Amino acid sequence: MESALNPYSPGSGRRPFELAGRQSEIDAFDLLLAKTRQRRPDRGIVLHGLRGVGKTVLLNEFRRQAEHAGFMVVSLEGRDAEGGPKAIRAKLARNLLQAGRKLNRRGAGTRLVAALGSIASFSAKLGVTGIDIGVNLNHGRADSGSIEVDLEELIEDLCEALAENRSGLIFIIDEMQDLDDGLIAALLSAQHLANQREWPFYIAGAGLPNLPSVLAEARSYAERIFNYRSIGALTREAAEAALVVPASRHGARYVPQAKDLLLDASGGYPYFLQEYGYAAWETAPEKTVTVEDATVAVAIGQAQLDQGFFPSRWKRASNAEKAFLRLMAMDGDAGSSTSELARRAEKKQSSMTQTRSSLIEKGIIYAPALGTVAFTVPGMAEYVQRLSE
Ligand SMILES: Nc1ncnc2c1ncn2[C@@H]1O[C@H](COP(=O)(O)OP(=O)(O)OP(=O)(O)O)[C@@H](O)[C@H]1O
Ligand SMILES: [Mg+2]
Known part of the structure; x- marks a missing residue:
């Protein structure tokens, strides 16, 4: 579809065409x-x-x-x-x-x-x-x-x-x-x-x-x-609105399976919805987004995230911090116990506190509860795993 009309807005603080679920x-x-x-x-x-x-x-x-x-x-x-x-x-x-x-x-x-x-x-x-x-x-x-x-x-x-x-x-x-x-x-x-x-x-x-x-x-x-x-991921209904409404205002639509594919890939996260929606618009030759279009869009959207959203955080980490993040990535987005991380690293927990606090200071991780840490960036764990592959 025509790039100039692309109604999606991946980026920081950019007002979405449809401010869904808020x-x-x-x-x-x-x-x-x-x-x-x-x-x-x-x-x-x-x-x-x-x-x-x-x-x-x-x-x-x-x-x-x-x-x-x-x-x-x-x-x-x-x-x-x-x-x-x-x-x-x-x-x-x-x-x-x-x-x-x-x-x-x-x-x-x-x-x-x-x-x-x-x-x-x-x-x-x-x-x-x-x-x-x-x-x-x-x-x-x-x-x-x-x-x-x-x-x-x-x-x-x-x-x-x-x-x-x-x-x-x-x-x-x-x-x-x-x-x-x-x-x-x-x-x-x-x-x-x-x-x-x-x-x-x-x-x-x-x-x-x-x-x-x-x-x-x-x-x-x-x-x-x-x-x-x-403020978290959007409900399925709101995520659907965020994806479908901008397109429909421009006379475009998604076949149901294409829509589901994109919604599943985004996990309902607004930034990802914008990135995948944007890619779908750029990919689809006709005003109906097909499953094939959506499949390509997910691949392109993810490549886009892997070039911007994730590395902008990853690059700010020192080598010691990157090692810490790799250990965390094994637990996925759910978060890790700091004692378990120390065990994995074969180090004393106290020797890792410095790394932990500098990562918190950089806003890459946070402590959801005492003795645990998690990524502040949804999908970061998988990204770090992809890097190591
Ligand atoms: N309710 C929404 N519906 C659809 N898209 C949204 C919604 N809210 C935000 N977006 C889109 O999500 C992306 C991220 O928005 P925003 O920069 O406000 O996030 P943030 O929480 O401030 O992130 P950060 O913590 O990195 O600053 C933007 O591309 C924006 O257009
Ligand atoms: Mg912000």
């Missing part, structure tokens, strides 16, 4: 916005799940919803981290300045102008200059140099101004597990305080499956201040 998250976020406008308390939301399940896409959707509802939205990504914690704080300041600038329209109330001044002083303290948002510094607010105090003051000032218009402040944070401990703690305590004081401030965060435990380690009350949502 209505309950979208509704939950809509409810959060609606409650905030009614000045009723709610909880922030944290999405956690494996690579490629659609967390970033959902966060982008949340951003659209919040902007549409007239909220102030500030985005941040934990993995921007060239330059570490300082760079992330500077990025936060720049994004605040940018969002603040948009609010500084004619007729902005005095409260809002003062709150924007707090953004300016917060940013100046962090050494971020050069973005003029047309207000004076609010000296003595959000410029103590302690990130926890300053975030709190900044959020308080912004929320009081925004609440006057039944609006609020939303922080959209992707790859949240990669933020440094200091910033995570400051964000959580700001969220905690906001809940108590009824400031209209909410964090919508996303990250790997270890994110809830990262947050709980930073602040014991983290469990209580968020609505946690595990």
Whole structure:
């Protein structure tokens, strides 16, 4: 079929043609916005799940919803981290300045102008200059140099101004597990305080499956201040919609067995569905995708994954880490016991902790429970096995 019309979107954070199976998250976020406008308390939301399940896409959707509802939205990504914690704080300041600038329209109330001044002083303290948002510094607010105090003051000032218009402040944070401990703690305590004081401030965060435990380690009350949502593979029905709807909008269809073949190969994982759907579209000469087309598409789709999705993680591992991953791959995607891995390696468990934690830090594996590790990338175990063959 015509490549220019290919409706599938394999990649990172790319909005799919059909955002399937995520209505309950979208509704939950809509409810959060609606409650905030009614000045009723709610909880922030944290999405956690494996690579490629659609967390970033959902966060982008949340951003659209919040902007549409007239909220102030500030985005941040934990993995921007060239330059570490300082760079992330500077990025936060720049994004605040940018969002603040948009609010500084004619007729902005005095409260809002003062709150924007707090953004300016917060940013100046962090050494971020050069973005003029047309207000004076609010000296003595959000410029103590302690990130926890300053975030709190900044959020308080912004929320009081925004609440006057039944609006609020939303922080959209992707790859949240990669933020440094200091910033995570400051964000959580700001969220905690906001809940108590009824400031209209909410964090919508996303990250790997270890994110809830990262947050709980930073602040014991983290469990209580968020609505946690595990984002995983799509149900069969949703996966079918993700595959079939984009094609049908373009007058194309799948014969049932071709559809089943592609759905089975994808395991319902959004990224894989996009990759296989894309390959099927490119492969099929006619507007009906046959079993033969689908068979070829699975082979091409997998080759595509083997060239991009998987090696982008594999290549980041050192030799010792690769050896560790090979041992893990024997257990498949379900995860491995660390004592069993040590036994296989004929090493002491303690000698492997360093490798284990650096792989966790790189976001390639995580610890689903005490004494176990699993891949953060669905299908990674099979990929590593294919490499060894
Ligand atoms: N609900 C969905 N239905 C269909 N396709 C989806 C859906 N959600 C995401 N996708 C597709 O899946 C792919 C991965 O999405 P996304 O980048 O949001 O995943 P992620 O969970 O953020 O992954 P990572 O952990 O690697 O950042 C994209 O190609 C996107 O178009
Ligand atoms: Mg993502």
